Amino acid sequence: MTLPPAFLAPGSSSFAEFLAAHDPTLLPNGRDLPAGQVLGAPHGTTIVSVTYPGGVVMAGDRRATMGNVIAQRDIEKVFPADESSCVGIAGTAGLAVEMVRLFQVELEHYEKIEGASLSLDGKANRLSTLLRGNLGLAMQGLAVVPMFAGYDAETGTGRIFSYDVTGGRYEEHRHHGVGSGSIFSRGALKKLWREDLSATEAVTVAVESLYDAADDDSATGGPDLARGILPVVAMVDADGYRRLPESELDPLVRSVVQARQQRPDGPVAPLG
């Protein structure tokens, strides 16, 4: 096969732009849907992010729902975006997972073509552009709501970005949650977050807040110890992206669950 001219054309270092020009059907939004239909596709639910000095933790529950049915109980919704950032997704699972795949290729493609990584803000903006292309589908009920977090080498801190369905990009400070259970998890995050959290404490805060989300939102799954299904927890710091292995996560989740058996509402935040 001779390489088609599009491959040899000078220009963009964006993979998504190349796809749009060469083979738009491969884009997550590269299809037209008949108007007025709302599909019953699986939805992913709650993702939380917690910063700590020098990094950020992102965690997601494992449930996907389709109406009142649990579509999948061990879905993964937190992914590495590249070596120094991660992305979590809520909303229509099929489209969201495909968008994450495209986003991962987009970042790596840029890095290979340009010989340098995008800045953290540049990456956050690229995700915004990908999301904007999905607006038509979002209006038909297939919304994707990602959350992006990464380590910013310039400031030496972890940063969190949230998005709306139109592609609006907002930097969040300290902590944030998205998805159906996020109202409950955000409440928990507010009470548990402190400025001087260690990385392990930040993971505990994230797991506690997901527990609270699962407690009050039927679409969010709590830790399923019977099946050994734990939340996905990733952390990004100066050393890069790292997904917490089960060996580290399991004791931590168990102690949270055990504490809830003494006090189902979770730890008490001091007054004043």
Added chain:
Amino acid sequence: MSMPFYVSPEQVIKDKADYARKGIARGRSVVVMQYAGGLLFVAENPSRALHKISEIYDRIAFAAVGKYNEFENLRVAGVRLADLRGYSYDRRDVTGRSLANAYAQTLGTIFTETQKPYEVEIVVAEVGDSPHEDQLYRLTFDGSVGDEHGFVAMGGQADQITTALADAWHDAMPLEEAVRLAVDQLAQTPAGNGGGEPRTLTPAQLEVAVLDRDRPRRKFRRITGGRLAELLGTEDDSDDAAGEPE
């Protein structure tokens, strides 16, 4: 109106080939070789920004000599092809063989159908799980592909280096030995076509990278600055380097 002279197809092809060969021989050489931990790439290249050696995909890298704008064009096309294939199928379905084929077809078409052939020679290298599965494809300006074993030298005084490597190269060389061998060979051949004494190449004049078999997923890694100086047993002088690739 005057009639154009008749030029035989043989003559046209020969002229184009001579033209391309001259262009490629003007530059400096690149050496690609197997070592114990994977595949090693060494180029004489004073530029920090304009690379002759690049990552294409998880296990695949690209090395080139000749005209920068032409091989850069091919490199970008290769990254696009690999990323497209990996995105629409799976990462494991991206292979050096299919990339080498696409380059061969493309170079062949450019050579026969355009006035000016590409003045480039490239290597597509893929590191396997074991040394037997490593693949080295050498592609020339007219689209010919060669499946090489052990080592490849191209550009500049490539023949001289190939002869020397045939004696000195052996299986499973440690990284340090392999880097020194490659750099010694590049230093033996003076830049350009002129004669001259062997030189000493410093880290700032070299572009070195590996496809490291033991790394997870993305196996390509550049070796620069202090690490390179350490391998060569010299001082790191890479801060005061700048220039154009030749």
